[in-house]
Amino acid sequence: MADPQEKYQVEIDVSDPSEQRSLRAWLERVPGVRVEQTAVPPGAGEQGAADVLAVLAGSSGVLAVAIRTLPEFIRSRRSNVTVTVKTDQGKEYTLHAENLNELPSFIEKMLDA
Numbered sequence: 001m002a003d004p005q006e007k008y009q010v011e012i013d014v015s016d017p018s019e020q021r022s023l024r025a026w027l028e029r030v031p032g033v034r035v036e037q038t039a040v041p042p043g044a045g046e047q048g049a050a051d052v053l054a055v056l057a058g059s060s061g062v063l064a065v066a067i068r069t070l071p072e073f074i075r076s077r078r079s080n081v082t083v084t085v086k087t088d089q090g091k092e093y094t095l096h097a098e099n100l101n102e103l104p105s106f107i108e109k110m111l112d113a
Contacts, residue, residue, distance in 0.1 A: 008058070008059060008060050009063075011096070013053070013083070015084075017051070017083050022030065022073075023073060026069065027069070030066040033043055033063070034055075035053050068103065071093055074097060075097070080097060093111055
């Protein structure tokens, strides 16, 4: 259950489900961030539910710090993973090794709600 003071939230999905536990531990190292694993119902034509990480914070600045750690996480993986960040306003961005330099502009757009 989300704390009412944690009013900033994004969902983060990693392309390789075996990396989800590592990503959760990675994000939980950021002070002021809480990470919950949540099930997402299947979309049209899909079977089974998928799990995503809900990242919760009390301020947009703390949430931005957590998101800024994602390039380092991606670089530290042995396999080529992608990480998708979704806001509750419907904004979505997928990070992969080739577009990590675009992260600052994404964070600015994401938090400009």
